Amino acid sequence: MSSTDRYIPDRLQSPLQRRLKSWETLLLAVAVAIFTFNAFASPYFLNAWNLSDATFNFTEKAMIAFAMALLIIAGEIDLSVASIVALASTAMGAAAQVGASPATLVMIGLTVGVICGAFNGLLVTAMGLPSIVVTIGTMSLFRGISYIVLGDTSYGGYPAGFKFFGQGYVWWVFSFELALFAVLAILFGVLLHLTNFGRAVYAVGNNPVAALFSGIRVNRVKFILFLLTGLMAGVASVCLTSRLGSTRPSIGFGMELEVVTMVVLGGVNILGGSGTIPGVVIAAFVMGLVTFGLGLLNVPGIVMSILIGALLIGVIALPRLWGMWRG
């Protein structure tokens, strides 16, 4: 690449996109490789129902990861998502005790998610606080409320119709969660890649000041993204609560790290400005396949965490090391 290559702004995406494309291709190759190896490593892997069960390892996390990807592209982060899941689940549990219908429960779960997202968004945009600090705080706050309400007890007794969201199947082995995951992937893909709002998200992440002077309402974009993330945490909470059929304050503990891992593995720049939804989708499958494959071989969970951590660091560090080595 010679220094005479100069790109006019509207063509800036061209080489960038090529790089991203290669990232997704690479991830896809990784996914295929893991799939193939799993198929050879364990005789139980290639079974429609087993694979269907395995999708539950990532569908809920991936739903949050879609919104989180947009938020991280815009240069912010929300570490409170797992706690929002817990708080929304606690609210639904409390409502279920007084006989709320499945539809009401879903509304409550989503509403709590949106309120929590709005709270995060307000603190970040209206008060100008750094999102990582704000959401570390609300991470303790939201889950703390769940602990105060529930202590070491649990909510159960969800209505029978509520089971569908986490345990129902749309068709054959395709669960409702998997279908919802697919629909949301398309919706977020369209939102990020085909709408003005999506362009604004990239602009905010790349250079918020320039974006502001280009007429983008930066704070509004960020606030909407926090709302969306809260909403998706609410959606995930509905699915998870329905799947478990019970709520404890520890529900979804540690989920935020896996969500962020998924986003970063998907090629989203943790510093903001770049990333794609297809990348996150493939990353979700990669993580799901790795954990399921390792699970089939009875690799202990602790070792699994180490491998996922190593995978993440490797994926982030390798390109950079490669660049340094090349000078």
Place this chain on the structure above:
Amino acid sequence: MTVMKKILTTVAVAATLMGTAAQAETTRIALVVKALGIGFFEAANKGAEEAAKELGDVEIIYTGPTDTTAEGQIEVINSLIAQGVDAIAISANDPDAVAPALQKAMDRGITVISWDSGVAKEGRMMHLNPSSSALIGNTIIKLAADHLPDGGDVAVLSATATSTNQNTWIEEMKKVMGNYPKVNLVATVYGDDLADKSYREAQGLMATYPNLKAIIAPTTVGILAASQAVTDAGKIGQINVTGLGLPSEMAGAVESGATVSFAIWNPIDLGYAATMLSYNIAKGAKAEPGASIPMGRMGEATLDENGEAAMSDPFTYDKSNIEQFKSIF
């Protein structure tokens, strides 16, 4: 080249996935615990391995999530179902949340039992309690009476006045008091499972009943506080503190002699018994109310109408074995 490098890394990672292949006709029993890295469960695994060695053709899969979450256990259960293990013996993080996944396991012909921390009735074939209220009630009075050949006054230091467990155990204890005619129960006091209040209540007992020979505390907080109170009052040898305690906490009291012996379930026996039961049910034993299923050196488990069984008397810890267990739990 960078692509090449990444692919090589991937291959390396994936290659580790290829480790084990399917095994021959061994019975594979999964011991699913609340979370890995907990001494109590590591000890249970020791017992499971002991049972496996005794049975010969058994492979133990010791597994569990990294956090004590129900969703983590469900992931584990799903991968065990996928592998088609022969049996799952689980100590559940949530009795209801894991039930659907375990039902699925049973639908696919996998034997499912719970132990230690139970699963809702529809999600398992049987549940193994470490002990029963009657056995615990009998054990705590026996521990006191064994060291009182001439009888004497004993008092109970319980948790709160409304603690269901403790009240049941004390009731059961009173039922068998007739077997120890020279032992005289003078009082029952409540330390509310608070260390300082339990300590003061123990002091109060010693002041009120000068002939007190033993304090029975069926709570881990109470027994520790009472042994401390007896030690501080210089009454080691006069008053024996006993009841239910944790070896790690009670090691000091046993060494000083404030507590001659105490009891609690033995996790090694529990893992052993759970494995034996899983094996026998997987091999055809019927887990139905009233059935008796052998569990090796632990005797037989008799199922009640809820499909629950009690393993044994709580295990007694004293100077002879406290060293071994204090590092376990």
